Amino acid sequence: MTSAPPAPLETGVVSTRRGRPPAPSHFRPRRIAGVAALYGILAILILMPVALVVISAFTTTTPRPGNIDLTSLTLENFAAVFSPGALRAAGNSLLVGIGASIVALACGGFLAFVTARSNAPARRFLYFVGLVPMFLPSFVGALAWGLLGGPNAGLLNILARDLGLGQVINIYTLPGLIVVLGIYYAPYAFLLIHASFSLMNPDLEEAARVHGSTPAQVLRRVTFPLATPAILGSAILIFVLTVENFPVAQMIGSASGLDTLPTYIFRLMNSAPSRGNEAAAVAIALVIVVLVVTAIQRRIVSRRTFTTVAGKGLKLAKVDLGWFRVPALILGIVYFVVTTVLPLLALLFVAMHESPYVASVTGAFTSGRLNLDEFVDVLTDPTVQRATVNSVTVGVSAALIGTVLAFIVSYVVNRTKTPGRGGLGYISMIPLAVPAIVLGLGLLWTWLLIPLPVYGTLLVMVIAFVAAQMPQGYQGASSGILQIHADLEDSAVMHGASRTRAIWKVTAPLLRVPLTSTFLLLLMLSMRELTVPLFLFTTDTRLLSIIIFDDFENGILQSSAATSVLYCGLIFVLAYLARRFGADAPKGN
Template identity: 25%
Template sequence: MRPRIPRGEGLTLAALLVWAAGLFLLPLALLAWVGLTAQGAPSLSPIVEVLGSASVRRAFWHSLESAGMSGLGALAVGTALALLIGLTDVRGKGAFVFLLLLPMMIPPQVTAIAWIQALGPGSPVLGWVGLAPAPGSDHPLYSGGGVMALLTLQHMPLVLLLILAALRALPRELTEAARIAGAGPGRVLRRVLLPLLAPSLVAAFALAFVSALGNFGIQAILGIPARYTTLPVLIWRRLSGFGPSVLGDVAAISFLLAIIAIAAISAQLMLQRRLRSQVTGPPAQSLRIRLGRLRPVAEAGLMLYVGATLLLPLASLVATALVPTYGVPLTRETLTWGNFAEILFRQEATIRAFANSTLTAGAAALALAMLAGLTAYFLSRRDVARRRAAGAIAVLGDVSYAIPGLVISIAFILAFIRPLPLVGVSLYNTLGIIFLAYLTAFFAIALKPVTAAYAQLDPALDDAARVAGAGFGRRLWRVFTPMVAPAAASGAILVFLTAYNEVTVSALLWSTGNETIGTQIFNYEDGGYTTLAAALSSVTVLATVVLMAVLDRVGRRLPPGVVPWRV
């Protein structure tokens, strides 16, 4: 018998596995090897050595403290908002969710800059109402508490999204039975809903914790002036100050950071298994509390929260971009568009950054849409072996998304600092390494919507196409692609929004000529060019809002849950 040569599905799945091994396993394996070996032999001495440094121990504690406290804050605020929006009859839910999710899509370095300008002595908005701090006074955000507060606001939308999705998945029968038994809304919430939401609450905290752990923009812009150094900032300072010669030391610190993230996810999964409750019945809106006379008060509270956490910092950001020098009050005489003209037409580095970010984020979004479509196809198959292989790729994507972006950067430097075999070309200090890092860091974002879309398709479609004689490529192109294309486009837009403004992944990978928007904003603020940083940040916020509006419009034709803020 001749050996069977894999074709179509087999070759495609093999190519996906090779891609996953090259971009997920190889860089992280090299990071683990460098971080856990001494003189070529496995050893814990590199970890022990870095933990012997007082600066590393201090940064380690600051990372745990800021991630833990901000995770709890995000859990409390996000859960309260999710319960208010998901369980009551407040009006304008879609608009409120859209506005509440905006901070998540705004780059963290922009969030930090906006809040610095909103609450500082030179705040244009507070200056208008006479509430600005006295000139020369300490900025309230330059502290550990300031870092935690902004991390809470940045990652609260993650909790909001997860709890809203969990509320939509609960069956109606449970709350109806409790109401028939005479339980009021408060008792139903305490005795029925919150216990059922316990696994989701644990997952929400873990997600906020891991996101805060690797959030470089806020930790750097607020933490460096406050001397509140965390592990990501320590990694950046050592590598940017000493270059590739400290890769071994930095790899050990990065491995330590990755271990914290993986431990948090593992603890989450263990707690979820213990807290999970089996429920039956179709998902539906579980409870609808009529607020009556309190509804205007609740809606006013939501508008006040949006105004305080979104409009105040953004208004301060734009006002700072419209004055010639930071600290000058915005009046008709001082208003200028010169900062926008400078960044859009005269600064070569900024113009390159726009082009580079558009190219790398756009290419990554398109590539991940195709890779996610292929992976989700195999995840939905009835063939156990192929489904497990695709499941392994999905797990690697989830792990890579959970690991802080700065750790991904160090792993890619280790993997690609030398020229590639056979071709002899090095990707280090090129846009290529940033593009590949984006594929690794954001694959999970692209995969989720496409997987959800495939789950709604009848497997008989594939069987019918096979009976009709269609091969793998024809089935994929003519049957499945048209059906999952909207979800794939949704995932691609989410990837583009995330990658276009990010700074965590590219902070250590960019070089002169290969700047990105995120690194350019950070460099402007770090160099003291506050008005230019504000102008560039304002442009990126506008681009983010426009792209989210496009996704919202496309989402009207997509299945529920594909576009996160559509409720």
């Protein structure tokens, strides 16, 4: 007589009573209620804003308190999509996306190859050069290059006149917009391509060399083709990010009447009267462009296999650059000067100049026209002080709530068997495909519509940031949870601990480093964000990014420059904290 096999343990639920199999998790009402609650939270945070944008595009009225009119359906709003202004904006967006992707791939890909695979000198410094533009918000870079490259009052042109030369640069053009976006999004290409070059299996390259290929042929036929997923993936990512970028396009394009789709949407919303329904229709067109481009990238990559990482440790051979070693270092230094040194010097110079009008760059140093008065004014300005407190409050709160929510959602998706849990992951990733200006528009209508007194408070900013950064939080939490075996937690449950206690005492401590890194990432993203809160701020809830943008739009360049310097200093501090307590924190056993 054979005994019956023991009932399998259900992940997430273990009975401690002998002779009694655990109840399947999907039979537990509390589990189902918990998942339903998460769906409700994500629906309000993400689905409702997107749905309201869609509804607005197909109706004649925009959502407002106490009224969503679903009877006045129309397709007339989409006429705005095919208007001359929208078509010009779409064409500009396409050129900007393609051009900025090429510039970013050239800069980031070059630095990635030099630091990962070459024998160039000072590779550690060049690695730092590849990353540092991430800590200078792109709209601050656009502000700085506006100060440097303006056709009349740009500092580089003024300096050229001091030296007896003519105009050397005009940043307020389509090529200028492309270059500024490209150099400040190059770090995304650098990180992705550097990782790909670092993980390659050198046996494939060695086999090519053994069969007579020259170093150039090995790079062209083996190395670069194997990096195709990273190169193509970063190109698509940068294309999407630059196409949906609003502040840089507004700062550089507005001076020359150059519209992209995000700036066109913003102008529709701020026209008198507001053309919110048409803005929603154009927003949907922008979302469709993003989704189509992403689908094309996935289809191309899925056709081929690029797996090269083996289970053994392999050392990559360095490519001898020969005579190009020193020029490679010089090119890296030039990129560092263009993206970081010159912009920061321009911000400092304008902030320290005694007047907003600069007649001579060299004369300012020789005649003692530089001082720190503007920094004193900014530091003592109650509006800036309030905005600083608001930024830190919103950033810390959004990062904390976002990390906790992302952990809970990721845990439910990856560690439980509750029916329908997979949909939580898909909803969490939706903001990645929705441009920030579209999400901001939807969040405005959502919190005007919901009968809760949060609009006009910092709470609505926190909610908006949690929604916008849910993909980054979810991915960060998931990567940590998937690295920890479920048996560790289940063992605690089998020894009598409740599931909640096991998570608190076992799983959470093991996730300290990834969750800390996720928190600091969300904090930095919140501090840098401008587009999402643009529709939500009031006089009392302005953030530092809003202060900088408002001062620029109103022509108060000295104040905008001084605030930008302090803003960048704060972000650099956060970057240090991210490395100090995140990446460099002890990993444990």
